[in-house]
Amino acid sequence: MALPLLLDDALVATESGFALRVSLPWIRSMPVASVTDIAVQVDGSPVPVAVRLDEREVEPDALHAEQGWWFIQDRLELRGERMLPPGAHDISVSFVLVVPYLQAGPSGPLCLPFRAERALELGDAASVRPHSTAGRTSGREPAGAAQDDAPGDWIVSASAFNWTPEVIRAERTADDIAIGVVADGVASTIEIEAGQVWRSFPEPSDVDVDAFRERLASAGGAVTIVGASLDDWISPTARRTEQERLAFLVPQLRAAARLGARGVRVPFGQAGPGLLRLAQPVLHELGVVLYEEIQGQQTLDLPAVAANLELLQGLDDPRVRVLVDISLLMPSLPPSYLDELRRGGVDEELVRRLETEWRAPATHQAVIAALREGRVPPAVHTLFMNLLVRFGRSDVADLEPLLPLTAGVHLKFWDLDDADGRVSAPIADIGAALRRTGFTGTLTSEWGGHEWLDADPAATTRAHLALAQRALSAVGTAR
Known part of the structure; x- marks a missing residue:
């Protein structure tokens, strides 16, 4: 899903460099071990990072052995040993998320690449909230539920x-x-x-x-x-x-x-x-x-x-x-979705076909052909997949x-x-x-x-x- 990786306060200074706090772009908490292939660039240059888990720093390649979970409201904190001057920096982060409950073919789980690029102001390390580090194994925040309604009611x-x-x-x-x-x-x-x-x-x-x-x-x-x-x-x-x-x-x-x-x-x-x-x-x-x-x-x-x-x-x-x-x-596709495809650069002829002939078998074939022929812009590729899965x-x-x-x-x-x-x-x-x-x-x-x-x-x-x-x-x- 197109959910944010980098919020406005994602980049903060530390005593030895910086921390980039990455939000989980998914709909539920995930195992820390499901995160692979982490890469960070600052102002166009690659920067090695370690992953902060509780009070430890773990090399990205070692995450597969971790037992903790990335709670959906936490940030995965990536620490770099490079001092950054105050002000805005062009940040790029990418990783692959292994989705352990979704299968991709007969041999393994779905693996999704995520990437985000944006300019971020360098913040103060004091802005890191105590609960903002992923990898913890339990929590005790309150919330609620109650008695069920009678069977037979709608x-x-x-x-x-x-x-x-x-x-x-x-x-x-x-x-x-x-x-x-x-x-x-x-x-x-x-x-x-x-x-x-x-x-x-x-x-x-x-x-x-x-x-x-x-x-x-x-x-x-x-x-x-x-x-x-x-x-x-x-x-x-x-x-x-x-x-x-x-x-x-x-x-x-x-x-x-x-x-x-x-x-x-x-x-x-x-x-x-x-x-x-x-x-x-x-x-x-x-x-x-x-x-x-x-x-x-x-x-x-x-x-x-x-x-x-x-x-x-x-x-x-x-x-x-x-x-x-x-x-x-x-019966037809959401107009807001079609507008998003247009903004993302999907071919107008295909969008019009989706708009007027959504249920036609030939439209389904046109969707598959657009994917196979590489005619779907990368920025809307995940969104485009709804046509094959969710609709x-x-x-x-x-x-x-x-x-x-x-x-x-x-x-x-x-x-x-x-x-x-x-x-x-x-x-x-x-x-x-x-x-x-x-x-x-x-x-x-x-x-x-x-x-x-x-x-x-x-x-x-x-x-x-x-x-x-x-x-x-x-x-x-x-x-």
């Missing part, structure tokens, strides 16, 4: 994920931001991301969970679903065994149960038959649901998707359910086999331009379809457009919730 919630850019800026703590969704009256129930809220992720401590639950209960709120993670890869070459995957997941299940949430969410098909069968007794013991989220360009005619659906149907376990993200059901072309009728298993919905939106019902129609469609199946779950406003839009998340989420309520009321489903 609960319309907001996702704290909508505030991700604010979480990364770290002007408030992540738990303050999540609780603020309720305290500020945006919604009374929320989804949270375990890897955003708890510094002790991926093994949320009882202290962290209890503090969050108590504070959110005091604000009058409840958590519906916790976004969990399955980090299948220990390193770019080592994959976890099924028992190790279970051991990674279970602390997150226990945290969700302690929080009073209905369950946890993982990607559709990622668990697989082995882990699902290992997890079933734990799910029943804790009384929580494992939601498998299907989204974007996943379709039921894909062999892996069809096989996983057959597995879930065979299990027929109320503790293993489906969560449908309506990014599957996009779907299905109709609600295509989802019929999923609906009896569906217990949650993400009302995904990118911007609020509802011309021709591009935002509201998929909400009404999925609502009408679920009403026919006796759905008893949650529907959550989830904003994906913060990847390219600089908008107020509270105002944006409020407006979307109002739009969603109108769309659901029109088909007789809203509470």
Whole structure:
């Protein structure tokens, strides 16, 4: 995602040189060992750096052996032994982030290159906040959650994920931001991301969970679903065994149960038959649901998707359910996204085609051809990949086999331009379809457009919730 690496106060002087404090450009905390190939330039010249972890300095090539985590609100502090004069300096930083829960092909995890260049004013080392160094293994900052709503209700919630850019800026703590969704009256129930809220992720401590639950209960709120993670890869070459995957997941299940949430969410098909069968007794013991989220360009005619659906149907376990993200059901592309592609230099003919013929198979082929032929400018390459991953072309009728298993919905939106019902129609469609199946779950406003839009998340989420309520009321489903 296009999230900031270098904030305004990233460059500070130290007694022996400088520190460059790099923000994590991702949506959840990551293992420190997932950071590779670090390179820094100052005023056009390469500068060797060491990574500051707690009170130690570690060579970048040695990070693979570290056990700590880069909490989403912390900075990874890179220290250089070069004294810099006061004033502005042209800074460049690059690294590769190994994403341990996303696979790239059959042999390893997704590895994403990140790079940022900007002029930064040299600040004072005193501006480094005590909690701004990555690599710590636990934390004890408070936050909250509460009791669940009665089964059978249609609960319309907001996702704290909508505030991700604010979480990364770290002007408030992540738990303050999540609780603020309720305290500020945006919604009374929320989804949270375990890897955003708890510094002790991926093994949320009882202290962290209890503090969050108590504070959110005091604000009058409840958590519906916790976004969990399955980090299948220990390193770019080592994959976890099924028992190790279970051991990674279970602390997150226990945290969700302690929080009073209905369950946890993982990607559709990622668990697989082995882990699902290992997890079933734990799910029943804790009384929580494992939601498998299907989204974007996943379709039921894909062999892996069809096989996983057959597995879930065979299990027929109320503790293993489906969560449908309506990014599957996009009648057209967000105008704000198309504008961003234009600004990034994508060929106007292709952009017009995306604008008018999004669902045509030939348009999909044109997108693939543009990538293969190198016609996508590097600055928008990651954004462009949404066309192949995050934006779907299905109709609600295509989802019929999923609906009896569906217990949650993400009302995904990118911007609020509802011309021709591009935002509201998929909400009404999925609502009408679920009403026919006796759905008893949650529907959550989830904003994906913060990847390219600089908008107020509270105002944006409020407006979307109002739009969603109108769309659901029109088909007789809203509470």
